[in-house]
Amino acid sequence: MADEVIHADNEIRNIIQAYPPEKRFILAVMQDVQKSCNYLPKEALLGIAEYVGVPFSRVYSLATFYKAFSLTPKGRYNIKVCDGTACHIKGSPVLIDQIQNSLGIGPGETTADEIFSLETVNCLGACAIAPVMMVNDKVHPKVSSSAILEIIKGYRKEADHEE
């Protein structure tokens, strides 16, 4: 157990050290890192292992076991298409296909320009307004196959505008 985390920049170090150096807080630390960096950088995992005093393999196994974590960076707009049962029978597979065709990325991938990432999630818990899609924090309810491409276009425009 080290007092100071060496393998991490300041920001990540602060997140890690906000918790006591105990095994049971690893999950919480990783969630905070993921929120801050959009993914889990290797240096953060190394830093956690060092701080808590467990082997790196142990932190890595936690990071890959839980679905919430990504070991690669996400795009600026992270599209989460809900594929829970209610969304599924109301057409989410078609939505996923359409995004895939339009952006050229499958679930778990990011576009080369790092603007969009696509994920499918098991259930967002908003089944009454299915099919649901989230782009970053914004929930899009009752998405139809004719509306989806317009929604994507809207974000593309926003991205172009910012650049």
Added chain:
Amino acid sequence: MRNKQNEVRQVMVCCGTGCQASGSKQVLEAFITQLQSLEGVEAVASTKATGCNGWCEQGPLVKILPDDITYCLVKVKDVPVIIEKTILGHGIVERLLYRDPISKNRVQSHHQLDFYRKQKKVALRNIGEIDPASIADYMARDGYQAFKKAITMSAQEIVDEIINSGLRGRGGGGYPTGLKWKSCLQQEEKQRYIICNGDEGDPGAFMDRSIMEGDPHTVIEGMLICAMALGASKGYIYVRDEYDLAVKNLTRAIQDAREHSLLGDKIMGREFSFHIELVRGGGAFVCGEETALLASIEGNVGEPWDKYYFPSEKGLWGYPTVINNVETWANIPVIIGQGAQDFAQIGTENSKGTKVFSLVGKVINTGLVEVPMGTTLREIIFEIGGGIINGRKFKAVQTGGPSGGCIPAELLDLKLDFDSLHEAGSMMGSGGLIVMDERTCMVEVARYYLNFLAGESCGKCVPCREGIRHMLEILTRICEGRGRTGDLELLEELAETVQEASLCGLGKTAPNPVLSTIRYFRAEYLDHIENRFCPAGICRNLTRFSIDPEKCTGCGLCKKNCPANCISGERKEVHTIDPQGCIKCGSCIDTCKFNAVLVQQEVGL
């Protein structure tokens, strides 16, 4: 209404997840700012953000008290009219009232709707009525009174009361809650833990989310009563990290309870301390299994362990632990507060109380509904839910999430309780009711669940890890038009092995979606395997859409909605679908009001 004219109006804006997605936060802000600009607003109206009212279909919902008016689908631009007409003028904005689809009449209060009238709210009693961020609101509705009553009772009396109520765990298994508590109480070890399982992972169920978001104090009070009975000093709420609002509202509620000396050291000046810590889950379905959840809290990978001991004997860090689901905890204050006798009068012989169901899928009124155990599927789907969308035919309802099964139309009069669902080859699970119509392919539904479970199996037991994967391969093959004679028998054989040889509930119940669909929809499987045909028009390799010239009116709706632009036809003339361009998304068949789109066998197979 005249005598209510001088009362302060309460504007209650639903801020559950469903309504928020439809823009209720903006509506709330519009009410707050526009009312603030009124002179002497305190005497006129106050605004409140409530939890989920359950009727997400019609959100954003705005309720106005004491007039008891419910406005549906409210937009920011409607706010000035509501303030002028209802809050200042004491009138009603007719166009924002719900219009009954059958009688065509406008309905003033949600209390008059079948959707609410047939429900009985116990676990959801406060949701939609209080501001979840206000402990005072909770207390005004008898909040923490049950805890105060429990202080006067002995540990044995409290546990007996829960046993006598007949309450069974609402998370899935349906194990009697009181017996868990009793077992924990009997342990010699005095260090004990209380856990709330809020790792709601069943796709299609969101009642726990709604309770944690809309009434967090009821969960805390339930845990507090249990902690006092068992002398536990530490509790954990394990909640999905994706449930942002639930995490926020629970955090706030824990802090407020601490400030009111309802949590922390020396609660209300007594020799009793209880602390609650929030643990955010990492999005692994298997962590809903209690032993996997315990492993996860301890900081390990969330893999289940074999139950040589129950958690009530050796649980978290090896100490006796009571672990109950969110909805179960929400029932505890009611049982202690009003007595086990009252509670036990609701429900059936072996399933007491109410159950919250998330009524979703191809039903008109989607949302959360709470009904007494023993209510029939028909009552829930057709009376509360208003029937099937687009006037289609009911085909099946899926209950119990990935561990459950599909129940066909023949069993619509089934009285829902733990035992009847088990007999029908399904289970209560956490209470998802996913309604399916003719446009749902049962083979594809089975494939869907197996795909889900293949991703969520933790991999510890070979039969679960490999068996599910193999069943998924077979089902995928069938859906793609490569089914073989003998596939059904092979599926059944694999299912038996997975059921018998897996350690935890995930594996033991994983074959249920396959077995129940084979049991009730064998003909549909055979259609796929032998005739290379998907009657629902979902499996794309097996489907071709065409337009019936007899029925097509040339309205152009399908053409407008076709994302592939492959429907052609002039207005008021028969339209046609170009099979080359068709992506088989089914948007034409789902939007056609005249039933003119036909599902046919794909040619050339």
